[in-house]
Amino acid sequence: MPESPATPEHSEVPADATDTPGVPTSEQRVDPEAIEIAREQEHVDKVNVRVEQLLLNADAITREGLARGRSGSFGGLVERDAFVHVASRRKHLLNREHEGLVFGRLDFDNRVVHHVGRIGVLDETYDPLVLDWRAPAAAPFYQATAHDRLGVIRRRVIRCSGPKVISVEDDLLDTEAELDGMNVIGDGALIASLSRARTGQMRDIVATIQKHQDEAIRAPSDGVTLISGGPGTGKTVVALHRAAYLLYRDRRKFETTGVLVVGPSRTFMRYIERVLPSLGEDSAALRSVSELVDGYAASRHDSPEIAAIKGAAKIAPVMGRAARFIPPEAPSEFRLLYRGQLLVASGPQLKGLRRNVLRGNRKYNRSFRAVKDALSDLLYREAGERVQEERNLSEFREELGDREEYNEFLAAWWPMRTPADVLHTLRDKQFLQVCAGGALRREEIALLAEDWAAHDDFSVQDIGLLDEIRDALGEIPPPPPPRDEFDLAQYEELTTAADREYAVAGTRVRPDNYAGYGHVIIDEAQDLSPMQWRMVGRRGRFASWTVVGDVAQSSWGNPAEAHAAMLESMGKGTRREFHLDTNYRSPAEVFRLAADVIRAVVPDADLPDAVRSTGFEPEHVITDELRSATGDAVRRLLDDVEGIVAVIAPAARCDEVADWIAEYDAERVSVVDELSAKGLEYDGVVVLEPDEIAGGNARGTRILYVVLTRATQRLVTIGRTADWLPRDAASGVETPAVPDEDDTGERYAAQPSLWD
Numbered sequence: 001m002p003e004s005p006a007t008p009e010h011s012e013v014p015a016d017a018t019d020t021p022g023v024p025t026s027e028q029r030v031d032p033e034a035i036e037i038a039r040e041q042e043h044v045d046k047v048n049v050r051v052e053q054l055l056l057n058a059d060a061i062t063r064e065g066l067a068r069g070r071s072g073s074f075g076g077l078v079e080r081d082a083f084v085h086v087a088s089r090r091k092h093l094l095n096r097e098h099e100g101l102v103f104g105r106l107d108f109d110n111r112v113v114h115h116v117g118r119i120g121v122l123d124e125t126y127d128p129l130v131l132d133w134r135a136p137a138a139a140p141f142y143q144a145t146a147h148d149r150l151g152v153i154r155r156r157v158i159r160c161s162g163p164k165v166i167s168v169e170d171d172l173l174d175t176e177a178e179l180d181g182m183n184v185i186g187d188g189a190l191i192a193s194l195s196r197a198r199t200g201q202m203r204d205i206v207a208t209i210q211k212h213q214d215e216a217i218r219a220p221s222d223g224v225t226l227i228s229g230g231p232g233t234g235k236t237v238v239a240l241h242r243a244a245y246l247l248y249r250d251r252r253k254f255e256t257t258g259v260l261v262v263g264p265s266r267t268f269m270r271y272i273e274r275v276l277p278s279l280g281e282d283s284a285a286l287r288s289v290s291e292l293v294d295g296y297a298a299s300r301h302d303s304p305e306i307a308a309i310k311g312a313a314k315i316a317p318v319m320g321r322a323a324r325f326i327p328p329e330a331p332s333e334f335r336l337l338y339r340g341q342l343l344v345a346s347g348p349q350l351k352g353l354r355r356n357v358l359r360g361n362r363k364y365n366r367s368f369r370a371v372k373d374a375l376s377d378l379l380y381r382e383a384g385e386r387v388q389e390e391r392n393l394s395e396f397r398e399e400l401g402d403r404e405e406y407n408e409f410l411a412a413w414w415p416m417r418t419p420a421d422v423l424h425t426l427r428d429k430q431f432l433q434v435c436a437g438g439a440l441r442r443e444e445i446a447l448l449a450e451d452w453a454a455h456d457d458f459s460v461q462d463i464g465l466l467d468e469i470r471d472a473l474g475e476i477p478p479p480p481p482p483r484d485e486f487d488l489a490q491y492e493e494l495t496t497a498a499d500r501e502y503a504v505a506g507t508r509v510r511p512d513n514y515a516g517y518g519h520v521i522i523d524e525a526q527d528l529s530p531m532q533w534r535m536v537g538r539r540g541r542f543a544s545w546t547v548v549g550d551v552a553q554s555s556w557g558n559p560a561e562a563h564a565a566m567l568e569s570m571g572k573g574t575r576r577e578f579h580l581d582t583n584y585r586s587p588a589e590v591f592r593l594a595a596d597v598i599r600a601v602v603p604d605a606d607l608p609d610a611v612r613s614t615g616f617e618p619e620h621v622i623t624d625e626l627r628s629a630t631g632d633a634v635r636r637l638l639d640d641v642e643g644i645v646a647v648i649a650p651a652a653r654c655d656e657v658a659d660w661i662a663e664y665d666a667e668r669v670s671v672v673d674e675l676s677a678k679g680l681e682y683d684g685v686v687v688l689e690p691d692e693i694a695g696g697n698a699r700g701t702r703i704l705y706v707v708l709t710r711a712t713q714r715l716v717t718i719g720r721t722a723d724w725l726p727r728d729a730a731s732g733v734e735t736p737a738v739p740d741e742d743d744t745g746e747r748y749a750a751q752p753s754l755w756d
């Protein structure tokens with residue numbers, strides 16, 4: 001049963017009800033918005049009371065379950081686990097901080113009213129007080145339009161701060177409808193939400209999801225769902241809401257197998273990490289491409305030249321061979337004095353033995369037993385008839401097993417190896433050349449060996465290689481458990497699966513390098529190299545996929561090769577595509593400039609429409625005095641915008657720039673390099689040395705395009721040159737930067753001759 005029908009507004013307010021909670025005061029009576037806020041507050045209060053009640057009920061269920069467990073019977077224990085599981089799950093969901101648990105309301109033609117929220121809440125008679133936003137009944141909140149109203153007259157977005165309703169914004173879908181006292185408030189929630197200052201953390205958009213976004217969010221979970229669109233079209237935020245939707249629609253499957261969300265950088269993952277919890281979901285695993293291999297992390301990027309070699313598919317077999325070939329430091333033969341006879345396993349024999357053992361893609365770290373047996377067989381044959389008559393093979397093996405030299409040789413010749421151990425052997429140019437087997441050019445081999453020799457840490461691009469090696473090595477077998485590990489007598493109480501699952505962070509702990517994710521979401525997919533696709537593919541061998549990206553923003557030079565690797569990783573299956581074409585982030589003035597920049601290298605780039613205008617054109621400062629110009633720009637932006645400001649600079653300059661702006665409020669200003677800016681957004685952006693970022697080539701220009709589309713309000717560019725600036729944009733510049741007081745050689749974009 002729906003909630004009670006909407007009632008006429010003014011006639012309902014008693015003249016003397018000035019201090020009754022939820023009822024408008026005399027002041028509010030003349031302000032329709034205050035009336036509506038009070039009305040919604042009443043409902044929100046009701047929901048909060050009910051949530052408290054449900055929490056108490058969950059405690060009671062836990063107590064009941066524990067009591068049944070104490071009965072001592074097996075059935076009692078089963079019931080205990082079931083009760084506690086249900087109660088823990090419920091409490092976990094209800095206990096989350098639901099800022100704005102109720103955020104929407106729909107008024108239908110038949111005067112029925114539904115409230116929509118982050119989770120569903122039923123009243124005592126099991127009627128919905130709030131519909132979960134993902135429930136089919138809540139779909140009209142996102143799908144109703146003026147053309148196809150789905151019976152909706154008014155859609156309302158409710159904003160809360162803690163338990164308090166602070167504003168309402170309405171869309172009137174049926175302008176002809178008898179409003180019957182129904183007030184319509186505000187200019188629309190979407191624009192209000194887009195104009196709000198940023199905080200450095202992505203917010204959910206559950207209250208203002210647009211129809212075309214909703215279609216992508218609610219698409220079926222199977223196969224591959226591709227979501228494309230230009231900068232700021234909501235691809236990331238839509239992908240995250242889709243994760244929440246899938247977990248809701250098929251919770252049993254996706255909570256068990258897991259949902260993996262992969263993004264471009266650690267900074268990006270921190271930026272998006274609150275969205276799913278704010279939607280009541282925290283079981284999804286969020287990993288950047290540099291954190292996909294357990295035990296390794298990286299933030300350093302290789303130069304484009306080295307990154308291109310490390311990312312290309314042709315390097316995969318090189319890593320496989322490096323994991324299998326005898327490393328340079330291994331002993332080359334084995335000699336053992338046995339009963340006065342010298343037994344020798346020669347270099348070629350050992351090589352053959354190794355090849356045999358690893359045949360059929362057998363994993364190196366899982367083959368120790370097989371190697372041990374194969375070596376003892378070889379030595380037994382070498383020992384000849386006399387020994388074979390005196391000892392059978394198993395006696396011979398037993399004797400060898402007691403010999404220190406034999407065990408030492410095995411430990412040196414077949415040590416358990418980590419991916420890092422193997423990658424380090426490739427610092428040896430000759431060994432790398434052997435492993436390359438003709439797949440890499442001489443210059444590429446030299447570049448790689450030098451690069452690995454020069455660094456102790458790993459680069460982001462190395463992580464894909466480490467995973468390839470890990471796949472060839474297999475995991476190192478864990479040591480056998482100590483005998484008394486399962487001595488139940490030492491535990492006072494056992495925990496249930498539900499306790500463990502939901503007690504602390506709410507996330508399920510999965511084994512290292514877990515490969516069975518049920519759904520994998522890849523954001524900024526255009527940037528994945530073939531080697532990164534292989535790495536991601538290994539984590540979702542049986543998964544369905546959501547792939548999100550924009551080719552024009554790609555920083556990977558060979559999209560065709562990456563595309564082939566992507567298809568291979570995702571396998572065959574249903575494909576469905578969604579295209580988003582409205583830029584919700586960039587002001588029109590900023591996006592016009594960015595669009596001109598990208599058109600120069602990608603003439604058919606997918607360019608969305610920017611829906612907002614701020615009236616401020618981007619400013620361009622050309623000067624040799626980068627430091628003072630940057631300081632000036634940051635100061636100005638901090639005054640002009642409400643939220644956060646970033647200086648996006650070439651990676652090599654970031655430390656220096658951090659010093660330049662150290663005096664400003666670190667909560668509001670940050671420095672970020674051009675690659676780490678991917679996917680992020682700031683109210684004010686200063687782009688430092690655009691020409692250096694563009695590097696005069698197509699790849700760099702695509703990165704510059706990404707950088708220019710990060711601002712939600714204002715953009716300033718500062719550089720010693722401005723070759724990057726499109727001629728048309730130069731003539732369109734209307735707001736030159738404010739000069740330094742001493743005018744130290746700055747020249748401004750407003751002077752057209754500078755762009756010739």
Ligand SMILES: Nc1ncnc2c1ncn2[C@@H]1O[C@H](COP(=O)(O)OP(=O)(O)OP(=O)(O)O)[C@@H](O)[C@H]1O
Nearest residue numbers: 205208209210231232233234235236237584585679
């Ligand atoms: N329906 C919406 N309601 C409110 N805000 C929205 C909506 N759709 C998108 N946004 C906002 O627009 C901004 C851009 O969204 P998002 O980062 O998901 O875009 P994107 O397509 O992934 O961008 P890019 O490819 O440039 O990284 C975010 O601030 C997001 O919250």
